[in-house]
Amino acid sequence: xxxETRRNMIQVAVLGYGTVGSGVVEVLERNRxxxxxxxGEGLNVKYILDLRDFPGDPYEDKVVHDVDVILEDDxxxxxxxxxxxxxxxxxxxxxxxxxxxxxxxSNKELxxxxxxELIAIARQHxxxxxxxxxxxxxxxxxxxxxxxxxxxxxxQIDGILNGTTNYxxxxxxxxxxxxxxxxxxxQEKGYAERNPQADIEGHDARRKVAILASLMMGKTVxxxxxxxxxxxxxxxxxxxxxxxxxxTIKLLGSSKREGDCVLxxxxxxxxxxxxxxxxxxxxxxxxxxxxNMLGDSMYYGRGAGKLPTASAVVADVVDCVRHQGRIxxxxxxxxxxxxxxxxxxxxxFFLRVKSGAxxxxxxxxxxxxxxxxxxxxxxxxxxxxxxxEKDFAxxxxxxxDTVLSKIRVEE
Amino acid sequence: xxxETRRNMIQVAVLGYGTVGSGVVEVLERNRxxxxxxxGEGLNVKYILDLRDFPGDPYEDKVVHDVDVILEDDxxxxxxxxxxxxxxxxxxxxxxxxxxxxxxxSNKELxxxxxxELIAIARQHxxxxxxxxxxxxxxxxxxxxxxxxxxxxxxQIDGILNGTTNYxxxxxxxxxxxxxxxxxxxQEKGYAERNPQADIEGHDARRKVAILASLMMGKTVxxxxxxxxxxxxxxxxxxxxxxxxxxTIKLLGSSKREGDCVLxxxxxxxxxxxxxxxxxxxxxxxxxxxxNMLGDSMYYGRGAGKLPTASAVVADVVDCVRHQGRIxxxxxxxxxxxxxxxxxxxxxFFLRVKSGAxxxxxxxxxxxxxxxxxxxxxxxxxxxxxxxEKDFAxxxxxxxDTVLSKIRVEE
Numbered sequence: 001x002x003x004e005t006r007r008n009m010i011q012v013a014v015l016g017y018g019t020v021g022s023g024v025v026e027v028l029e030r031n032r033x034x035x036x037x038x039x040g041e042g043l044n045v046k047y048i049l050d051l052r053d054f055p056g057d058p059y060e061d062k063v064v065h066d067v068d069v070i071l072e073d074d075x076x077x078x079x080x081x082x083x084x085x086x087x088x089x090x091x092x093x094x095x096x097x098x099x100x101x102x103x104x105x106s107n108k109e110l111x112x113x114x115x116x117e118l119i120a121i122a123r124q125h126x127x128x129x130x131x132x133x134x135x136x137x138x139x140x141x142x143x144x145x146x147x148x149x150x151x152x153x154x155x156q157i158d159g160i161l162n163g164t165t166n167y168x169x170x171x172x173x174x175x176x177x178x179x180x181x182x183x184x185x186x187q188e189k190g191y192a193e194r195n196p197q198a199d200i201e202g203h204d205a206r207r208k209v210a211i212l213a214s215l216m217m218g219k220t221v222x223x224x225x226x227x228x229x230x231x232x233x234x235x236x237x238x239x240x241x242x243x244x245x246x247x248t249i250k251l252l253g254s255s256k257r258e259g260d261c262v263l264x265x266x267x268x269x270x271x272x273x274x275x276x277x278x279x280x281x282x283x284x285x286x287x288x289x290x291x292n293m294l295g296d297s298m299y300y301g302r303g304a305g306k307l308p309t310a311s312a313v314v315a316d317v318v319d320c321v322r323h324q325g326r327i328x329x330x331x332x333x334x335x336x337x338x339x340x341x342x343x344x345x346x347x348x349f350f351l352r353v354k355s356g357a358x359x360x361x362x363x364x365x366x367x368x369x370x371x372x373x374x375x376x377x378x379x380x381x382x383x384x385x386x387x388x389e390k391d392f393a394x395x396x397x398x399x400x401d402t403v404l405s406k407i408r409v410e411e
Numbered sequence: 412x413x414x415e416t417r418r419n420m421i422q423v424a425v426l427g428y429g430t431v432g433s434g435v436v437e438v439l440e441r442n443r444x445x446x447x448x449x450x451g452e453g454l455n456v457k458y459i460l461d462l463r464d465f466p467g468d469p470y471e472d473k474v475v476h477d478v479d480v481i482l483e484d485d486x487x488x489x490x491x492x493x494x495x496x497x498x499x500x501x502x503x504x505x506x507x508x509x510x511x512x513x514x515x516x517s518n519k520e521l522x523x524x525x526x527x528e529l530i531a532i533a534r535q536h537x538x539x540x541x542x543x544x545x546x547x548x549x550x551x552x553x554x555x556x557x558x559x560x561x562x563x564x565x566x567q568i569d570g571i572l573n574g575t576t577n578y579x580x581x582x583x584x585x586x587x588x589x590x591x592x593x594x595x596x597x598q599e600k601g602y603a604e605r606n607p608q609a610d611i612e613g614h615d616a617r618r619k620v621a622i623l624a625s626l627m628m629g630k631t632v633x634x635x636x637x638x639x640x641x642x643x644x645x646x647x648x649x650x651x652x653x654x655x656x657x658x659t660i661k662l663l664g665s666s667k668r669e670g671d672c673v674l675x676x677x678x679x680x681x682x683x684x685x686x687x688x689x690x691x692x693x694x695x696x697x698x699x700x701x702x703n704m705l706g707d708s709m710y711y712g713r714g715a716g717k718l719p720t721a722s723a724v725v726a727d728v729v730d731c732v733r734h735q736g737r738i739x740x741x742x743x744x745x746x747x748x749x750x751x752x753x754x755x756x757x758x759x760f761f762l763r764v765k766s767g768a769x770x771x772x773x774x775x776x777x778x779x780x781x782x783x784x785x786x787x788x789x790x791x792x793x794x795x796x797x798x799x800e801k802d803f804a805x806x807x808x809x810x811x812d813t814v815l816s817k818i819r820v821e822e
Contacts, residue, residue, distance in 0.1 A: 027562050030704075031703070034561075034563075038562075138704075139708060140559035140560070144551055147558065147730070148543075148551035148554045148726055149551070150730075151446055151725030151726050152722055153445055274692075281685075291722075292442070293441075293721070293722040294713060294718070294719045294722050295712070295719065296713075298711040298712065300711065301706070302707075308705045310562075314561070314562030315559055315562050331449070
C-alpha cells in the first residue's frame with residue numbers, strides 16, 4: 001500500500017500487543033472490506049506500542065516502544081488501549097484524549113477507576129472515550145444502554161459477567177465435580193488464569209458491575225462500594241440442594257435503583273429455571289436489563305476471548321470514525337451515586353446447616369421450607385421466607401457454626 | 412408550556428393514534444426528563460394524525476386529519492409512522508422524507524416492501540428512515556446489526572420473531588392443549604388477533620426475516636422470496652414426540668449466507684434444549700446472530716406490545732435528534748440478494764407416520780432413529796439422518812399419506 005493511499009485512511013494505533021491488541025489487528029485485517037464499508041473510510045494500523053519486539057510478525061515494522069511517537073503523530077486519530085492496568089494505560093489514555101485522539105479500550109479496571117474523568121476529558125477535546133469491550137466482551141451492552149434504551153428508565157441490571165466463574169459453576173452443576181477439581185481443569189484449559197483470585201473472588205465482576213451501575217445512574221458507582229462475594233465457598237452439596245429445588249447457582253453481578261440510591265453487588269445466587277440467566281452456561285456471559293417501558297431484555301454472547309473482545313474494540317473504532325470531531329453521548333458524571341443500604345434489601349436465602357440444627361433453623365426463620373437430599377444425613381437445606389439482609393445476618397449468628405452455607409435466592 | 416419554549420424544542424408528529432402511536436406519546440410523556448437528557452433537546456408532540464377525533468384525550472388538540480398540515484410545517488423535524496399498511500403510510504413517509512423530515516416507523520410491512528427506496532430517499536435529503544420497532548419490538552436488533560456488529564461479517568440470523576405463535580407453541584408444550592384450543596384462548600386474552608392468519612401462517616415473521624436478511628446482506632431480500640410455513644399443522648402429538656427427544660417446537664425465522672446467496676425461511680423447527688432459542692417462552696422474542704469474530708450472540712425481550720414497540724420508535728427519534736442533518740449509516744441497497752436454492756440445504760427431519768409405515772420410513776431414510784411414545788399405537792416418530800430438502804421431499808412422496816407430520820430439526 002502506497003503512502004498516498006495510507007494518507008487518506010484513518011490512522012489507528014494499538015497500545016499493547018497482547019491477546020486483545022493482537023485480536024484488534026486481526027479483526028481489522030480479516031474483516032477489512034466490511035469494516036471499511038461500515039466506517040465509511042479505510043482503517044490503517046500505523047503503530048503498535050509494546051515493550052517487546054515481534055520478529056517475524058507481519059506487523060513487526062509497526063511496533064514502537066515509545067508512546068510519544070504515537071501521541072505526537074497528528075495523523076493518528078484513534079487509539080486502541082488494550083494494555084490493561086491503571087498506571088501507564090491511564091497516562092497514555094489521558095494524553096491521547098488531550099490531543100484529540102479518540103481512545104477505545106477493553107480495560108475495565110481503568111474504566112471503573114477513571115471512566116467519568118476520561119469521558120469528560122474526551123468531551124473537552126471533541127473526541128471520544130469508548131469502552132464497549134470493557135464489559136461482557138463482545139456483547140454490545142454499553143451500546144444497548146447508551147444508544148438503544150434512550151427512551152427508557154433503566155431500573156435494574158443483572159448479569160453473568162465473568163466467564164471463568166460461570167464455567168466453573170456450570171461444570172460443578174453438570175458434572176458433579178467439586179470446586180477445586182473444576183478450577184484446576186479450567187486452569188489447564190486456559191479458561192482460568194494461574195492466579196485466578198480476581199475471577200473467583202468476584203473482583204473482575206465487581207468492576208463490570210460498577211461500570212454498568214454507573215451508566216444506569218449517570219453518576220459514579222465506585223467499584224470499592226460494590227458488595228462482593230466470590231464462589232470459593234460454593235460446594236457440590238450446595239449445588240445438589242439447589243438442583244433439588246429446580247435451581248442452579250450463578251455468580252450474579254447486580255445493580256438496582258432503590259429510589260435515588262443504587263444497590264450494587266456481586267454474589268452467588270440460586271437462580272430458578274424460568275430465569276433467563278439460569279440457562280447461561282460455560283464461558284458465556286449475559287446481561288439482563290429491566291427498564292420501565294420495555295420490561296426485561298437480555299443480551300447474550302461471548303464475554304471474553306481474543307476475537308470477541310477485539311471485535312467490540314473495533315466496533316468502537318468504527319463509531320469514532322463515523323463521529324469524527326463529534327461527541328458520542330455517554331452520561332456518566334464524576335458525582336457519586338449514593339449507595340443503598342444492603343442491610344435493608346430483602347431476599348429469600350438458602351441455608352445449609354448441620355442436621356442437628358434443623359429445628360433451630362426452622363424456629364429462627366419461620367415460614368421457610370426445609371429440603372432433604374436422599375441419602376444425605378450430615379446436613380439439611382433450608383429456604384427462608386423473604387427477609388432483610390441485616391435480619392438474616394443477625395439471626396444466622398444465633399445458629400453459629402452449624403451454618404455450613406448461606407446463599408441468596410434470586411426471585 | 413409557552414410558545415417560546417416549544418419553539419426551542421424538537422417538534423415531532425405521530426401518524427396514527429392506535430396502539431403503537433399512543434404508546435409513543437405515552438413513552439415521550441412518562442420518560443420526558445431522561446429522554447430530553449439523552450436526546451440533548453426536548454421533544455414536543457406537535458401533531459397527531461388520525462382519521463378519528465379523540466374527545467377528552469389529553470392530546471385531543473394535537474389531532475389533525477390532514478397530513479399536509481404536518482408535511483408543510485417546517486418546524487416538524489421527526490415523524491413517527493405508526494399507521495401500518497403500505498398505502499397511505501408509504502405516500503406519507505416518502506413525502507416527509509422528501510421534505511427532510513426523518514421518519515421512525517414500526518411498520519414492518521412497509522419496511523419489507525419499500526425499505527431500501529425509503530432509505531435512499533432519506534439519504535438524498537439528509538435525513539433518516541429508522542425502523543428499529545419493525546422487527547422484534549423492543550429488542551434493539553437493528554441497532555445491533557447496523558451499529559454494534561460493525562467489525563463482524565454476519566453469517567446467520569435465526570429468531571423467534573412472532574410472539575403470538577410462540578405463545579401458542581409454548582402453551583401447547585407446557586399445558587398439553589391442542590392448537591385450536593390454545594389459539595382460541597390466545598384470542599380471548601388478546602395475544603392473538605381475531606383474524607390470526609398473518610401470525611399463524613408465518614407471514615408476519617416472513618417480513619421480519621426479509622428485513623433482517625436484507626441488513627445482513629446489504630441487499631434486498633424480498634419477503635415474497637422467503638420460504639414460509641406456519642404452525643397450523645403442528646399437533647400435540649408432534650410436541651410429545653419432540654419432548655421425548657429432549658426438544659421443543661419453535662417457529663423460527665432464519666436467514667443464512669450461502670456463498671453469495673442467502674437462504675431465508677420461516678418454518679417450525681424442533682429445537683434442542685441446549686439451543687438458546689429453546690427456552691424463549693410465551694410472547695417473548697429472541698434473535699440469535701452468528702458472526703465470524705464474535706460467534707453466537709443473542710438478543711431477547713418483548714417483541715410486541717404497546718410500550719416496548721413504542722420505546723423502540725422513541726429510541727429512533729432520539730437518534731434522529733442526535734444526528735440532525737447527518738445520515739445514520741444503514742447498508743441496504745435496492746439490488747436483490749440472490750436466493751439460495753432451498754432444495755440443496757441439509758437438515759435432519761422429524762417425521763410422524765402411521766404405525767404401519769414404520770419399516771417403510773426406516774428403509775427410505777436409512778441411518779435415522781425411530782421414537783415410540785408409551786401408550787401411543789396409532790403413529791410413530793422418526794428422526795432422519797441429515798439430508799437435502801429436495802431429497803427429503805422426493806422420498807416423502809413415496810410414503811404418501813402415511814406421513815402425518817414433517818418438521819425440520821434445528822442443529
